[in-house]
Amino acid sequence: MEQKIILKESDIPRQWYNLSADLPTPLLPPLGPDGKPITPDMLAPVFPMNLIEQEVSTERWIDIPQEILGILYGWRPSPLKRAVYLEKHLKTPAHIYYKDESYSPPGSHKPNTAVAQAWYNKEFGIEKLTTETGAGQWGSALAFACKLLGLKCKVFMVRISYDQKPFRKIMMQVWDAECVPSPSNQTNAGRKVLQESPDTPGSLGIAISEAIEEAVTDKNGKTRYSLGSVLNHVLLHQTIIGLEAKKQLEIAGEKLPDIIIGCAGGGSNFAGLAFPFVLDKINGADIKIIPTEPEACPTMTRAPFAYDFGDTACTTPLLAMYTLGHAFVPPPIHAGGLRYHGMAPLVCQAIVEGLLEPRAYHQNKCYEAALTWAGTEGAICAPETSHAVATVIDEAVKAREEGKEKVILFNYSGHGLMDLTGYDAFLSGKLTDYSLPDEELEKFTADLKALPKAQTRKSGKW
Amino acid sequence: MEQKIILKESDIPRQWYNLSADLPTPLLPPLGPDGKPITPDMLAPVFPMNLIEQEVSTERWIDIPQEILGILYGWRPSPLKRAVYLEKHLKTPAHIYYKDESYSPPGSHKPNTAVAQAWYNKEFGIEKLTTETGAGQWGSALAFACKLLGLKCKVFMVRISYDQKPFRKIMMQVWDAECVPSPSNQTNAGRKVLQESPDTPGSLGIAISEAIEEAVTDKNGKTRYSLGSVLNHVLLHQTIIGLEAKKQLEIAGEKLPDIIIGCAGGGSNFAGLAFPFVLDKINGADIKIIPTEPEACPTMTRAPFAYDFGDTACTTPLLAMYTLGHAFVPPPIHAGGLRYHGMAPLVCQAIVEGLLEPRAYHQNKCYEAALTWAGTEGAICAPETSHAVATVIDEAVKAREEGKEKVILFNYSGHGLMDLTGYDAFLSGKLTDYSLPDEELEKFTADLKALPKAQTRKSGKW
Numbered sequence: 001m002e003q004k005i006i007l008k009e010s011d012i013p014r015q016w017y018n019l020s021a022d023l024p025t026p027l028l029p030p031l032g033p034d035g036k037p038i039t040p041d042m043l044a045p046v047f048p049m050n051l052i053e054q055e056v057s058t059e060r061w062i063d064i065p066q067e068i069l070g071i072l073y074g075w076r077p078s079p080l081k082r083a084v085y086l087e088k089h090l091k092t093p094a095h096i097y098y099k100d101e102s103y104s105p106p107g108s109h110k111p112n113t114a115v116a117q118a119w120y121n122k123e124f125g126i127e128k129l130t131t132e133t134g135a136g137q138w139g140s141a142l143a144f145a146c147k148l149l150g151l152k153c154k155v156f157m158v159r160i161s162y163d164q165k166p167f168r169k170i171m172m173q174v175w176d177a178e179c180v181p182s183p184s185n186q187t188n189a190g191r192k193v194l195q196e197s198p199d200t201p202g203s204l205g206i207a208i209s210e211a212i213e214e215a216v217t218d219k220n221g222k223t224r225y226s227l228g229s230v231l232n233h234v235l236l237h238q239t240i241i242g243l244e245a246k247k248q249l250e251i252a253g254e255k256l257p258d259i260i261i262g263c264a265g266g267g268s269n270f271a272g273l274a275f276p277f278v279l280d281k282i283n284g285a286d287i288k289i290i291p292t293e294p295e296a297c298p299t300m301t302r303a304p305f306a307y308d309f310g311d312t313a314c315t316t317p318l319l320a321m322y323t324l325g326h327a328f329v330p331p332p333i334h335a336g337g338l339r340y341h342g343m344a345p346l347v348c349q350a351i352v353e354g355l356l357e358p359r360a361y362h363q364n365k366c367y368e369a370a371l372t373w374a375g376t377e378g379a380i381c382a383p384e385t386s387h388a389v390a391t392v393i394d395e396a397v398k399a400r401e402e403g404k405e406k407v408i409l410f411n412y413s414g415h416g417l418m419d420l421t422g423y424d425a426f427l428s429g430k431l432t433d434y435s436l437p438d439e440e441l442e443k444f445t446a447d448l449k450a451l452p453k454a455q456t457r458k459s460g461k462w
Numbered sequence: 463m464e465q466k467i468i469l470k471e472s473d474i475p476r477q478w479y480n481l482s483a484d485l486p487t488p489l490l491p492p493l494g495p496d497g498k499p500i501t502p503d504m505l506a507p508v509f510p511m512n513l514i515e516q517e518v519s520t521e522r523w524i525d526i527p528q529e530i531l532g533i534l535y536g537w538r539p540s541p542l543k544r545a546v547y548l549e550k551h552l553k554t555p556a557h558i559y560y561k562d563e564s565y566s567p568p569g570s571h572k573p574n575t576a577v578a579q580a581w582y583n584k585e586f587g588i589e590k591l592t593t594e595t596g597a598g599q600w601g602s603a604l605a606f607a608c609k610l611l612g613l614k615c616k617v618f619m620v621r622i623s624y625d626q627k628p629f630r631k632i633m634m635q636v637w638d639a640e641c642v643p644s645p646s647n648q649t650n651a652g653r654k655v656l657q658e659s660p661d662t663p664g665s666l667g668i669a670i671s672e673a674i675e676e677a678v679t680d681k682n683g684k685t686r687y688s689l690g691s692v693l694n695h696v697l698l699h700q701t702i703i704g705l706e707a708k709k710q711l712e713i714a715g716e717k718l719p720d721i722i723i724g725c726a727g728g729g730s731n732f733a734g735l736a737f738p739f740v741l742d743k744i745n746g747a748d749i750k751i752i753p754t755e756p757e758a759c760p761t762m763t764r765a766p767f768a769y770d771f772g773d774t775a776c777t778t779p780l781l782a783m784y785t786l787g788h789a790f791v792p793p794p795i796h797a798g799g800l801r802y803h804g805m806a807p808l809v810c811q812a813i814v815e816g817l818l819e820p821r822a823y824h825q826n827k828c829y830e831a832a833l834t835w836a837g838t839e840g841a842i843c844a845p846e847t848s849h850a851v852a853t854v855i856d857e858a859v860k861a862r863e864e865g866k867e868k869v870i871l872f873n874y875s876g877h878g879l880m881d882l883t884g885y886d887a888f889l890s891g892k893l894t895d896y897s898l899p900d901e902e903l904e905k906f907t908a909d910l911k912a913l914p915k916a917q918t919r920k921s922g923k924w
Contacts, residue, residue, distance in 0.1 A: 002471045003535045009464045073465045074543075074840050081536075085610070103565060105841040107879065147837050148547070170882040173889055174836050374636050375609050378536050379567040417569065417879050420632040427635055 003084055005248040007077035013243035014064055016236045019275045019346055021060035022282055024353050027232075027345055028320035028454055031307060035452045038317050045216040046225045048124035051117065054233035062236065064116075065123075071115050071148055075103040076240070080248035081412075085376040087396070094399035095254065096392060098412040099245050099273060106171065108382065108414030109269045110141030110228055113237035117226050118145040127222040128152035130214045132182065132207030135161050135336035136168025137414070138228030143177035156182035156190075156210045159202035161336075167418055182207040189213050189313065204340075205312020205326070212315060229266025230310060230319075230344045238272025245409060246276055254407050256285050259395050261410035263387040264291035264300065264358070265337045267344030273411040275346075278355055289356050290395075291347060292387040294366075296434035297330040299323065299343045300351060300358035302441060306448040308342060320454035321348040324436075325444035331434040333363050334422030335383040341444075359391060362433040366390045367426035370416070382414040383422045465546055467710040469539035475705035476526055478698045481737045481808055483522035484744055486815050489694075489807055490782035490916055493769060497914045500779050507678040508687045510586035513579065516695035524698065526578075527585075533577045533610055537565040538702070542710035543874075547838040549858070556861035557716065558854060560874040561707050561735060568633065570844065570876030571731045572603030572690055575699035579688050580607040589684040590614035592676045594644065594669030597623050597798035598630025599876070600690030605639035618644035618652075618672045621664035623798075629880055644669040651675050651775065666802075667774020667788070674777060691728025692772060692781075692806045700734025707871060708738055716869050718747050721857050723872040725849040726753035726762065726820070727799045729806030735873040737808075740817055751818045752857075753809060754849040756828075758896035759792040761785065761805045762813060762820035764903060768910040770804060782916035783810040786898075787906035793896040795825050796884030797845040803906075821853060824895040828852045829888035832878070844876040845884045 020027060029037035040052045047055070054062060069076075083096040101109035121129060129151055133139025139155035146153035155177050162169060162181035172179045182202045183190035189209040193200055200206075215225035227234060249257065260277050262270030270291045281287045293300055299322050308323035310316035321342045324330075328341040350356050366383070369390035374380050381389060388410045399406040416423065425431045482489060491499035502514045509517070516524060531538075545558040563571035583591055591613055595601025601617035608615035617639050624631060624643035634641045644664045645652035651671040655662055662668075677687040689696060711719065722739050724732030732753045743749045755762055761784045770785040772778035783804045786792075790803040812818050828845070831852035836842050843851060850872045861868040878885065887893045 003532075004471065006468050006470075008468075009466065070465075071840075105836075144840060148840055166886070167879075167882045170886045170889075171842065171879075174833065174842055174882075174885050176837065371636065374567075375638065378533075378606060378610055380633065380636055417629075417633075420629045420636075423636050424628070424632045427632075 003082050005080040005251050007244060007247060009073050009077070011247060012069060012077050013240055015061040016064060017239040017243060017276045017279065018057060018060055018062055018236055019278060019350070020058045020232060022279050023349055024282065025349065027349055030317035030319055031452055032317055046212060048121050048126055048224055050120045050124055051233050054236055055231060064240070065119060068116050068119050072112065074105070077244045078103055078241070080245055080252070083377050086373065089372070089376045090393065090396050090400065092396040092400040093403065093405040094396045095405065095407045096396055097249065097252070097407070097409045099241050100412050101241065101269065102379070102412060102415035106137070106141045106144050107417065108137055108141065109238060109241065109272060109411070110138055111144055112240055112272065113228065113234045113268065114141040114145035115148070116237040118142070118149045118151055121224055122149050122151055125222070126151070126224045128154065129224060129226045130154045130156070130211040131226045131228065132156045132204060132211045134158050134204050135165055136172070137337055139177070139179065140168050140171040140175070141228065142226055143172040143175035146177065147175040153177040154214060155179045156184065156207040158182055158204060158207050159200070182210050184210060187213045203312055208311040209313040209315050229268040230342065232346055234268050235271040235275065235344055235346055238268050239275050241272040241411060242274060242276035245273060249409070256280055256287060257409040258287065258406040259408045260287060260289045261388050261391045261395070261408065262291060263338060263384045263413060264293055264343065264347060265340050265384060267291070267347040269411050269413040271344060271347055273409070278350055281355055290391055291356055291358050292391045293358065293360050294333055294335055294338050294387065295360045295362045296333045296436065297324065297339050298360045298436055299341065301360045302436065304445055304448065305348060305352060305454055307451045307454045308448055310342060318451060319345050321345050322351065323445070323448065324441065325447060327447065328444040333434065334419065334425070335363065335387065337384040338387065361387055361390050364426065364431050364433050367423065367431065369393050380416045381412065382416040383419050385413045385416070388413070465544050467542040467713050469706060469709060471535050471539070473709060474531060474539050475702055477523040478526060479701040479705060479738045479741065480519060480522055480524055480698055481740060481812070482520045482694060484741050485811055486744065487811065489811055492779035492781055493914055494779060508674060510583050510588055510686055512582045512586055513695050516698055517693060526702070527581060530578050530581050534574065536567070539706045540565055540703070542707055542714070545839050548835065551834070551838045552855065552858050552862065554858040554862040555865065555867040556858045557867065557869045558858055559711065559714070559869070559871045561703050562874050563703065563731065564841070564874060564877035568599070568603045568606050569879065570599055570603065571700060571703065571734060571873070572600055573606060574702055574734065575690065575696045575730065576603040576607035577610070578699040580604070580611045580613055583686055584611050584613055587684070588613070588686050590616065590680070591686060591688045592616045592618070592673040593688045593690065594618045594666060594673045596620050596666050596801070597627055598634070599799055601639070601641065602630050602633040602637070603690065604688055605634040605637040608639065609637040615639040616676060617641045618646065618669040620644055620666060620669050621662070644672050646672060649675040665774055670773040671775040671777050691730040692804065694808055696730050697733040697737065697806055697808055700730050701737050703734040703873060704736060704738035707735060711871070718742055718749060719871040720749065720868040721870045722749060722751045723850050723853045723857070723870065724753055725800060725846045725875060726755055726805065726809060727802050727846060729753070729809040731873050731875040733806060733809055735871070740812055743817055752853055753818055753820050754853045755820065755822050756795055756797055756800050756849065757822045757824045758795045758898065759786065759801050760822045760898055761803065763822045764898065766907055766910065767810060767814060767916055769913045769916045770910055772804060780913060781807050783807050784813065785907070785910065786903065787909060789909065790906040795896065796881065796887070797825065797849065799846040800849065823849055823852050826888065826893050826895050829885065829893065831855050842878045842885070843874065844878040845881050847875045847878070850875070
């Protein structure tokens with residue numbers, strides 16, 4: 001038996017899977033400032049129309065253009081690997097499989113959508129993309145995609161990360177992107193913040209506002225904004241992961257997995273692996289599907305389901321999602337990609353429907369799992385990915401206790417080579433676990449009551 | 463046509479190729495302090511006997527143990543990729559192929575021998591390995607291998623790197639290795655240096671002395687030393703790269719390559735790719751085989767072929783090789799792995815035989831090539847690997863000028879994600895090119911005249 005199952009390029013999926021087509025209850029629409037559903041036209045200054053069409057599409061299958069596949073071939077189809085050494089170490093009868101998304105040049109799953117978004121924008125005649133980035137994973141993925149497709153790219157990077165984590169910034173520069181610390185004096189939003197607090201460390205919320213402003217104020221109309229998670233079309237582009245995995249599990253001689261696991265910050269890597277299997281679950285298959293998040297930012301496990309803004313500055317449409325409140329400031333845990341106050345509406349709706357079983361972990365437990373992983377399978381995973389690894393280990397141990405030969409599949413969303421300071425903090429015993437106090441949760445979500453209510457057929461949670 | 467050619471695990475080579483069996487002139491033997499050839503027994507306190515046997519073997523094919531393959535399967539067989547976007551960018555009729563060795567968890571080709579060495583040591587009853595490391599590539603590869611095989615590992619890391627480049631150190635710690643700055647106060651060699659110059663930045667030469675001392679002074683005889691390049695058995699373990707490439711080129715429908723390229727510091731990644739094809743060249747094939755080195759450390763292109771020590775402290779046996787002199791201090795170029803004063807004796811002998819055509823490049827030209835690579839193929843290569851990329855681009859342009867559809871094969875020895883400061887220096891125009899002045903070369907090689915002469919049938923260079 002092979003430890004890795006690798007598809008030929010000619011066996012790559014030719015279509016993305018759109019969960020919107022199959023959700024038992026349709027998604028609640030995004031709302032505008034007036035509380036009314038927004039129309040595709042209203043999004044046109046921000047996104048190109050071909051991506052807006054994907055955003056609102058309820059078609060089940062959407063063709064992947066050949067040029068996008070040509071670039072993805074650089075590292076796709078990604079290998080499906082079996083964690084034989086971890087299985088042995090845990091003495092588990094479970095079969096543990098993972099999609100290795102760390103092989104892309106920027107080191108994570110993010111380029112799957114970055115390449116697609118850059119391609120659709122180019123196709124629409126756009127010449128430049130703007131975005132925001134925290135620690136830099138998304139910014140570097142978009143810089144990479146824009147460079148390969150010949151678009152300009154401008155990344156507003158949260159100032160504290162810009163100053164303290166120079167390596168992702170250098171990556172972006174290698175790929176020719178303009179990377180500026182946010183708040184900057186290049187936008188009204190940025191200047192306003194700098195006037196009020198010149199020494200601010202910045203935030204993702206401010207950086208989003210700057211990136212959107214830069215896009216919509218281009219007088220030639222040749223600039224658009226790009227987002228790395230949360231939105232429907234972003235999750236759509238990631239489903240190539242799960243679709244590949246399905247073919248690979250079949251080659252490995254396995255039926256459908258018993259358990260599927262992914263970490264979830266905005267939801268894109270989790271959804272990319274899980275959604276094609278959620279369809280099987282909707283059709284009756286018995287699969288436990290677990291998105292894992294940090295205890296420090298417990299969106300899916302503790303937050304209300306409500307309409308909320310996607311950014312701190314309240315400039316985006318209102319999205320129906322589990323949310324800790326747009327003003328929520330997550331503690332400085334090392335999994336920067338899991339520090340978002342909301343969650344992709346598609347993931348949230350699937351939770352409302354009872355299709356997913358979210359779970360939360362503390363970061364020390366996750367790093368402990370990451371060390372077990374590095375000591376058995378060899379690779380050093382991203383702090384975000386360590387949340388999935390911790391969940392996998394728990395489930396594999398449970399399978400041992402139950403004496404069941406379960407098939408576990410998870411998304412190895414990225415490597416941790418740019419995030420070694422977190423490991424250093426863990427190894428030197430300096431890592432703190434945070435739990436969100438109930439009062440804090442209440443405080444940050446209090447504002448939501450003034451916004452339109454998000455009631456779906458099954459939710460009734462809020 | 464597929465852009466990547468990927469072998470199944472079941473198609474991995476089962477034997478390493480040993481060039482010693484086929485060199486027209488046998489290697490000159492290593493000499494002891496008395497000028498007489500050393501015997502295997504004399505190496506026994508430093509290396510386990512099974513590796514010493516490989517070091518002196520003239521068998522053409524040596525079996526790869528199944529357990530070693532089991533670990534290599536984590537990332538092997540490595541993909542053979544075709545650089546279609548670079549070809550297009552250069553408008554070259556050449557077919558450019560590369561072995562992507564960046565997929566191993568430590569990010570380079572080094573684990574191919576680290577895993578093998580750790581396995582043979584364990585098989586021989588050894589419980590702990592020591593080694594030295596500069597920027598940390600080799601130290602992290604050995605730490606990784608020891609962790610997976612259950613050996614202890616102690617790495618003496620050159621102090622200036624230990625202080626300035628903490629990330630590789632953290633990688634080693636994640637894999638449970640003990641990493642100490644060298645010179646340390648844990649060995650006689652280290653204490654002596656510290657007494658004389660407490661503020662020394664350290665050097666690879668001192669670190670080698672410390673690592674060997676730590677190994678040979680273990681009273682229980684359960685510790686050995688491990689080297690990451692230069693020696694015959696190290697190059698042997700890397701030939702899996704070239705042997706895989708041969709099978710993959712055949713699948714791609716190509717005959718033998720016209721040009722083979724690799725960067726060379728100690729010689730192991732170059733030899734790993736090239737040696738299986740050197741055999742074809744010995745048998746009459748018309749292949750141009752180019753090891754590339756920095757102008758700042760021009761061992762193969764300008765140094766004499768002579769007997770010299772492998773380390774600065776003159777503790778190793780004398781090896782017959784091109785050498786800039788064991789006291790040579792290379793300028794601080796960013797390709798740390800190419801800053802060695804000598805070169806693998808097997809590579810040197812192949813040069814003496816006229817089988818290889820070494821070439822030297824300045825680092826600015828290499829970084830320029832690396833940017834072209836990142837902008838077309840997408841990945842960010844190691845500063846060492848950029849020397850191979852620069853050579854590839856030159857040869858591909860030449861093929862265009864000659865209008866010839868040449869097949870170019872090179873070794874993509876590692877990624878540059880841990881080496882982004884070099885890119886930063888290049889992008890900000892701060893990178894200096896160094897050429898070694900003739901007087902310096904003469905000064906550093908003057909001592910060699912007092913050592914035994916290295917005369918081979920064809921050399922006559924010294």
